[in-house]
Amino acid sequence: MVKKVIIQKELSELNSKLPTDLCDNNYNTPNNYFTELPGAIVEKVKGFDINTEAELEFSIFNRGETNIKNVVPINYFNSLSSLILDKIKNKRLSDNNRKKKITFIAIAATCITLLGFILFFSKKDNLIQPLNDLANSNSFKLKNLRNVLTVENNLESINDEEIVLFLKENGHDINAAVIASLTDEILLPGMNDYFCDQITLNKYLYNSINQ
Amino acid sequence: MTPVFDDKTLIFQFKNEVNKEIPFTNIVKKYQEKLYWLIRRLVINHEDANDVIQNVFIKVWKSLDNFREDSELYTWLYRIATNESLNFLEKQKRNMSISLQDYELYFTNKLKTEQGFDITKIEWRLQLAILKLPEKQKVVFMLRYYDEMPYEKMSKILQTSTGALKASYHHAVKKIEDFILNN
Numbered sequence: 001m002v003k004k005v006i007i008q009k010e011l012s013e014l015n016s017k018l019p020t021d022l023c024d025n026n027y028n029t030p031n032n033y034f035t036e037l038p039g040a041i042v043e044k045v046k047g048f049d050i051n052t053e054a055e056l057e058f059s060i061f062n063r064g065e066t067n068i069k070n071v072v073p074i075n076y077f078n079s080l081s082s083l084i085l086d087k088i089k090n091k092r093l094s095d096n097n098r099k100k101k102i103t104f105i106a107i108a109a110t111c112i113t114l115l116g117f118i119l120f121f122s123k124k125d126n127l128i129q130p131l132n133d134l135a136n137s138n139s140f141k142l143k144n145l146r147n148v149l150t151v152e153n154n155l156e157s158i159n160d161e162e163i164v165l166f167l168k169e170n171g172h173d174i175n176a177a178v179i180a181s182l183t184d185e186i187l188l189p190g191m192n193d194y195f196c197d198q199i200t201l202n203k204y205l206y207n208s209i210n211q
Numbered sequence: 212m213t214p215v216f217d218d219k220t221l222i223f224q225f226k227n228e229v230n231k232e233i234p235f236t237n238i239v240k241k242y243q244e245k246l247y248w249l250i251r252r253l254v255i256n257h258e259d260a261n262d263v264i265q266n267v268f269i270k271v272w273k274s275l276d277n278f279r280e281d282s283e284l285y286t287w288l289y290r291i292a293t294n295e296s297l298n299f300l301e302k303q304k305r306n307m308s309i310s311l312q313d314y315e316l317y318f319t320n321k322l323k324t325e326q327g328f329d330i331t332k333i334e335w336r337l338q339l340a341i342l343k344l345p346e347k348q349k350v351v352f353m354l355r356y357y358d359e360m361p362y363e364k365m366s367k368i369l370q371t372s373t374g375a376l377k378a379s380y381h382h383a384v385k386k387i388e389d390f391i392l393n394n
């Protein structure tokens with residue numbers, strides 16, 4: 001193919017001897033190569049599922065170096081567009097699946113968190129109440145114990161006479177109790193003894209008054 | 212047969228039609244050969260070229276909806292194809308962890324295994340000479356010599372001034388001639 005005049009002119013201005021009538025593509029290609037090429041490439045590349053650009057790069061650089069060919073497969077250019085569309089569809093599909101998975105996980109995590117909060121706050125009162133009861137009962141017992149100790153300490157500081165005096169002033173049966181306690185301790189003469197004679201009676205009264 | 216559609220029509224159809232696959236297929240059919248040969252001359256073997264061109268069109272599918280039409284579709288596609296090819300070569304170089312000289316040798320051997328390779332023929336010696344060029348100079352030479360692309364368009368694709376591109380092309384021509392004469 002002869003180069004455009006402008007390219008030829010430019011090369012001649014550079015005193016270049018580069019050919020201007022070369023075939024553009026010196027890579028050998030079979031007859032009808034551009035029309036037949038795409039089909040063969042589709043067959044080659046269909047098992048070549050690429051989902052991400054990283055995978056695409058990986059696959060390019062890990063394909064190995066032995067497969068060197070100078071011709072484009074049959075029907076390559078005819079089916080190239082469909083091959084690319086297939087890849088785009090696959091990529092879109094896998095992207096959508098990934099998005100769905102992420103959304104599902106996010107929703108599940110949110111639900112679990114919310115459920116956890118609801119359960120925690122609904123049971124909070126039930127959990128706290130017994131603790132409060134226990135604390136209240138213990139403090140009540142403690143208060144009572146403190147009162148008992150105070151009373152006992154105060155009682156220890158009061159002597160018997162003060163107790164008797166208090167009982168005399170405040171209790172109805174106190175006098176009787178006091179008298180009873182006194183008479184229990186004093187040996188009295190028998191009833192017949194009182195009426196034996198006047199001398200015995202006088203002596204009794206004298207003794208009881210002076211005791 | 213490659214369908215003949217105006218680029219603007221194809222883009223309009225892609226952006227507005229529910230079934231984007233038809234206009235996309237037409238875009239692929241319209242540009243696949245030009246892009247394929249550019250990529251193949253850069254990466255040499257068909258398998259690599261096939262992977263790269265597929266990656267190019269996947270990117271086109273993903274981005275065409277947002278294509279603002281500040282530039283022509285043709286320029287945009289060439290830009291993606293060039294970048295993808297150069298990225299591929301760069302990553303391949305890194306993955307192989309070999310020196311620049313060994314990398315050139317690797318490509319020379321790759322070319323020599325091509326069916327029909329004949330060192331006595333000028334077109335194959337030209338290919339070998341191109342392999343010796345730095346990557347960007349290689350692209351400039353290929354776009355000008357094989358695709359006969361005007362410097363203005365090339366400037367948009369490679370984001371370089373036309374003056375720098377002309378200088379780069381002239382350097383490339385001289386280097387290639389030297390190689391052909393001396394080998």
